[in-house]
Amino acid sequence: MDKKANLIENDIPKNWYNILPDLPFEMEPMINPANMKPLTDEEFAGVFPKEMGKQEHSRKQYIPIPEAVRDIYRIWRPSPLIRATRLEKYLGTNAHIYFKWEGVSPPGSHKPNTAVPQAYYHQKEGKTRMTTETGAGQWGSAVAFATGLLGMDATIYMAKLSFTQKPYRKVLMRTWGAECLPSPSNNTSVGRAILKKDPNNIGSLTTAISEALDDAMHHEETGYGIGSLITSVCLHQTVIGLEAQEQFKQTEDYPDTVIGCIGGGSNFAGVSFPFIGEKLRGERPDMKIITCEPMSCPTLTKGIFAYDYGDSEGLTPLIKMTTLGHDFMPPAIHAGGLRLHCKAPIVSKLALNGTIEPRAYHQNEVFEAATTFARTEGFVVAPETAHAVKGVIDEALKFKNTKEKKVILFNASGHGHFDLAAYESYFDGTLVDYEYPFELVQECLCRLPKVE
């Protein structure tokens, strides 16, 4: 094996890997803002499937993937593990670089790994429709795909900026039978309130989350889909890392560095948690784990660890996590999927305790890395994924003149076929590198909800 490792479909994992039992710390409960008490399973299951409520705090190391979910996974899984030999050569590095290529899924990213089980659980529990939000469009496309294949309806609220920047995302969702609306919209009371305050609001993941939640709360037949952040979503994504571990058996390598980009944390969790498990259990204590985020939304590198809402309007439970403040509105960068003020609680705590190393990058250096990747490895990745590529290149360049054996794995979370306007801006030299908006963030952090 010198380039690509394949698994046959029977090797799609039968279980997801649950990191909770391996963590060296306890997770703080979600808090119900209505009574400031820990959220009960019943309260959680208002818009989420009950099954995911159980997964949020399960102590089982492995959680079975329903056969109906594996059956849809089979359309594109196992995703290829590819050795980036051309990139290695171009960089002149002695490091071996591998990537899991999640762009092969029909919606084009890792997102269906959790969209499919979420739609499946909702349907099993009697729902016929789903709502969700989407930033860059990857998550909304995944829910449209999953509900389309399962014969459910779906309404996707898409951050207005991305909706305008990527006009074909909504057509893609429509192809699978879903409706896609720009958020803030007039479809929900929350959306109307935002528009009343600021008719020119360009939206963000968080405004869209508020609308999708509001819609689901007001329609009994409707369940809500969440694209990232919570523990059960990170769990579903672990198929990526688990497959990689199997695929590495076909090689003579094993990763000592694992890298992923981070918006809410799910693709990063997906590729890294099975390897972090090995690190935490002491099997591979020297494993290096790196997350890459945008300078313009630098949650892990500049945020604080506190209870906060996951959406801008305070509709979610309070979650203890690293945050820039739920009303922080990140600049209009092209990596829409990374414009989230907060990070998954588990990832937040692993960053706090030093298990993982967060890094932040500017847009232009990120697109430069993505262009290098396209011209060496062929694939044109999403702007989000490009952050991971930048991290990989930085890391690999440290091993230009050493004989030390180094194996880097990263998650190529999605393709950039709907993001070419962003590449065009980069080539035209019109991409802005936003400075870290420190005062804005400080203001937002001052408005964090008080939790005793």
Next chain:
Amino acid sequence: MDKKANLIENDIPKNWYNILPDLPFEMEPMINPANMKPLTDEEFAGVFPKEMGKQEHSRKQYIPIPEAVRDIYRIWRPSPLIRATRLEKYLGTNAHIYFKWEGVSPPGSHKPNTAVPQAYYHQKEGKTRMTTETGAGQWGSAVAFATGLLGMDATIYMAKLSFTQKPYRKVLMRTWGAECLPSPSNNTSVGRAILKKDPNNIGSLTTAISEALDDAMHHEETGYGIGSLITSVCLHQTVIGLEAQEQFKQTEDYPDTVIGCIGGGSNFAGVSFPFIGEKLRGERPDMKIITCEPMSCPTLTKGIFAYDYGDSEGLTPLIKMTTLGHDFMPPAIHAGGLRLHCKAPIVSKLALNGTIEPRAYHQNEVFEAATTFARTEGFVVAPETAHAVKGVIDEALKFKNTKEKKVILFNASGHGHFDLAAYESYFDGTLVDYEYPFELVQECLCRLPKVE
């Protein structure tokens, strides 16, 4: 194996399959229009690589794939063979439906299967730049990808209609380092002449071919890339069918029907030639082979077999093939890659002698089929590929109430990520089903070049 068959990379074919020795007829030579004599190898090699000149009339059954080409193939090959179980269930058919999914290549179609060897041969023979034409953008993207990875320059002439309909195709080509111009352009004498005659000319594959040839003929360091039609290009595409034959060994099935859409004929040739070989050699005499073309450009169903040019301006050699006349301008349908007046000579003759069955479809029924495919199998295919899907569904519906074993294989030649404007028109009900423009075609056929 019930869903997806994988080969590991070492199973990428080492040879292409050459159908010439298996054909029950002789192929007519290309004619040099300057002297009306058969084209010599030297004349052919003016803009094409010498190596491809040899491949045009080789009698060897198998032709080795250069290791450098296989090395790039490994990025996405072997492409998956997927059983369309959900589509089967939706149709209620007893037929087993399989597809080769060529959309996994970085440019998103089967086209790099030949773009890579063409760029490789050109570079080996001293060229540092390539030109080519592109209709829908799939072929241009493939040449941009191949030249980008090999460090060559490239200029791609894109039919103006598609250039406008698909603004992101040019950015994709630019990402790999290539320049993409709308054709007719002011960059070549041929383009300027077309624009002088008709400043609003929307272009077609054939105007773009003329410009790309003109450019290559006037620049010594430049080789020309051809996306379809000629024998060596069909040869390169046979990796598709050869892989499928290997992959079927992992199943309990073997195709008795092979289906592909047809523009120039290369993706159809790629999937079908290895199976047609079995049919011609008498190993599987009942094998049914079907090509699907648009009603608006119905070459195989309505054209005539005669010597004609491959481009609109008469720059190519004269080729004996089925044609609608080289100056036939097909209506502006969305399947830009199928808007070609002529078909590959081998495919033309196999249709003439009844080995393959041509069918023609209207746009709306084709997009209906593609939408069904997206909502069952997940993948959103190109409008070209959608023609094959329509053919598959028609065929599969014949086996709703039989117990007869039927196995259909088709080539899913590319994804539709850059064709969503076409899907939108379909959903909005604004797609026009063009009637077969018989008088226009008759006029064009009257202007066929005279060859003794």
